[in-house]
Amino acid sequence: MSDEHYLELCDNPVQFENASSVNNVFFDEANKQVFAVRSGGATGVVVKGPDDKNSVAFRYLEPEENLEFIGLKSCLCFVFRSLQTKNASVLGFCWTNWNEIVFITDQGIEFYQVFPDKRSVKLLKSQSINVNWYQYCPETAVILLSTTVQGNVLQPFAFRSGTMSKMSKFEIELPVVPKPAKLSLSERDIAMATIYGQLYVMYLKHHSRTANSPSAEVVLYHLPREGACKKSHVLKLNTTGKFALNIVDNLVVVHHQSSQTSLIFDIRLREPDCAVNTHQPVLPARSIHPYRIPLSGPTVVPSQPAVPCQLYSSSWSVFQPDIIISASEGYLWYLQVKLPPTVNLLQDKGKLMDFLLRRRDCKMVILSVCSQSTTACLLPVVATVFDKLNQVYKEYLEAEQTYTLAMESGPSRGSAAQKRPVRTQAVIDQSDMYTHVLSAFTERKGVSHKFIIAVLMEYIRSLNQFQITVQHYLYELVIKTLVQHNLFYMLHQFLQYHVLSDSKPLVRATPQPRLSTANDEIVEVLLSKQQVLGALRFIRSVGGHDNVSARKFLDAAQQTGDQMLFYTVFRFFQQRNQRLRGNPAFNPGEHCEEHVVHFKQLFGEQALMKPATV
Template identity: 80%
Template structure:
């Protein structure tokens, strides 16, 4: 079907692989007649056991530090082999009646010791380590929980449970063991292990598509997986329907398994096809691999209808295959003469483990599956739904910022509701983080209260897109974009009284987007940073929209701040009224008196500065400021005003300012002379040179 496709379509399809196998897989000796391969889900370790261990056991984990190599006596076929946590004790099952142990703790005896299961006539199905020295045997008649004493080379039975078991699944992340019971196998009994104890959780029944008669084992271990999704434990059941023309496709049914309370069916994932499937969990997404079509589907259980007892989900995106992967023919040994060859994806030899592991025993590779977010952007058209989806992903920040830039790529104002929706979703997450952080800070400052649990500092995930992120990566570039007439499309029909050019429409869209982001911040009670207001002002000035700037300031759409006032001052040459707008803003701030005086003096408006300080303080002719800007007669800076007046070259202005400060001195101290600490000597000399000594006020002068 793809042979006649356009080249552009082929390239796009190649870029639509949203799943891939991570680079640098764990490589091991592939399975063969002399080499058996085992996987330990708890430690994520692959065991390559040659000749029962006599010619070597190589253990490889997620990193090089966890790799171990050793030999052990060949005492028969190995059925199961696992290290305890930390590689301290090795457990090996060779028979259905017992498990052998070998110490790997330094200075402990390296000899094997054996533990037989206690239950008569029981067969050991397998075992799981729950801690570095605690192990549970699962038999067909129940479970036996032991503590291992490596120094004594012995085990002690802590607790046992009698129950008929068909098969089991273990979730090492939560230390929960799932047992299949009853003849049909569809009644599941979860057991939780914690601090050396076993506790029974509520058992539950899996709904089978067909009830067999007579009763027989109908629920297979390969159709069930247990995993954590969004911090909650779920049992996932792959439900196959009978292959008839009108039968529905297969489903994945999720049962929520809480620590306390009943287990409930909560989600149904519609696969819309039949065949062989395998399940992974990647970044809290349920990934369903379909072997015959060699594609995978992803589901996000958070994309659901509110207040539904059981939520039915369709795939988030169209089915796609895992990104092609190449492997070396020589396996772990790199031979330059042999280039890598394509790996057979969805091979029948693949084994899938939770949460995100795929193993090809025949090729000797262990991969971690990962999600690629960038290709998903073009596959999910609903931008609100896309944003909900992306905000829950681990490495989402750059992709989210890219999406924001893309949705601002057009100039149609009809797109504003979409922009508003995206901004609101971003700022809701931003607000939640700020509130959590403020709550944590307040709790730390008040100290721990009696009976309260220790509060953890909230983790700032990549989903927290703050104002700095939006300003730097999205809005600045958006406002600086070159807008041409041709890119805006046809101008809509407008009444004769209104002249609307494409440029006007694009400028209005830019301003509308900026104001929409500010509106969203305000709606979420987030303090808007001054640089966003500055961006609005610069954009308005750039497009000569001064009337709009005046309105925004007049109606306080843009919040007052010192940086904003300074920006307005800098625009005076372009827009003269900006000077007065700036002074009005500084005056409204009431804590910016120093800045206003400095601004006026820098503009050589010395009398204006004197009038201003009279209006906000008592000077007896001029206000006084301390270094902090509050009233304080003793700290008035007469020299600053005299410097400014002298720099103007206006002799009468200098005279007026000089006499004003002499009058202040007279009223403060009964003497018009300046104190030595005011450093005004040069100005006194200058005054005398201009107007004569007789022009100086005398102490007796009122």
């Protein structure tokens, strides 16, 4: 079961003083920092974040005005004497830039520019609107306001470079419309996050117990910068209870407190048995991998074991995109996805490849799936795996080619600068496959050599299908495997019918006319690989051993430096001469004089075959 935990907490969490009667803990979502406030700040405030080498500490001074802001980097205080909207209750504020701040009140939204050196502010823009609550997404600088009595009409605002833009409002579909109308959409059931580069509003929809569909679901609304917000995905949770949401590596992670398990969804995967954009969990529900907290303090013995962390604790707070905080234990973790356990949990190899190819650290896991598939799957499944790999590979090659052409032609007038395509770990090229999968596969014991050849040819077929030039070392691997298993006829067929493309790179030949026959080509390939006996066996298998050049084979044998190999080849042609002409000696036209001299030097003249006597 331990191998099935596909979620884990990071190894290097941010540690802070845990919450207590004298210490309050707050989290700044924009800067991902934890504030530990002791005694209301009178005895100190400690700020810690994932990128902070050292924590920041300061003391809180009693403000003389109604609002005070403390800039930790500049150590300056800014005072807002009053807001534009009178008699308004401040719901909160968000820093959209280092010198820009937005106030949200129950009567609207106000956008200010801050001048630290002048200790003053300037109102940039404001909007009057009744507000129930708000959400802020720091990554996209979008604020979402809940409006109307029921709270389900959401009004987003986008902030960029001193501007505030009102986006299209949209309505969340409530499971039940209350009568009389009352606030029905809670801030706890809404979250904003970026998934695959697009901003989504996530709504945790709880159905009433009397409904026909009692299970909860997560509804995703796509929120573009321009245009209307639309309902785009529905994630089926198939259970009820308390949930929390994270986004990890473009996966929607749904934590279920009562079962202490989590589900993951990939909105790019299509379910064959579901309606369009309706998703089931990618994998079975599993708990986060157990985490142990090391003991600390002066009384701790070095050998004392760490204490298990209580997962899915009621004291946990979940923040976007991937943060989990335990205030009671004083830890901030980043949630992570472990890919290796998914290999055995997702049996559909095609779906598994679709899932893995979209993950960050996927390369070695994908290669392990390829290795596993070549021995445990049928050939059509192997073909599907190869096709999915090479589709991504081809897309990268095309993007790289487009970039290269754009750089060679120079920037065109009015066009945006071309960005070099990023090579992600999902790009598995021929070198990766040869090194980590195919080369070892051909040496594997207990696998049918016919299946080995079929897998190699299937990979080449897939490359050709996507119009990717096949590298010569793949052809060499096929030829080597065929020769090892004495499949000379199959090798002959492959070359004769151009299943293996022009083999000039294989023989590493200098520019010269293409060899006249497929048999000659095979011999050249084998000799170039110093497989002299294999070449002899092949030429005998096709009945051409009486006509081949002895010098070519003797040259190749001598170049190997293997004396016994040279002896065997030399004796083979002596026997051929004896059989064809009644004399083992070479004719002058065969130009083998230097090989005869070499043979005598190695084995002595007495080792030469004597003419047979009648």
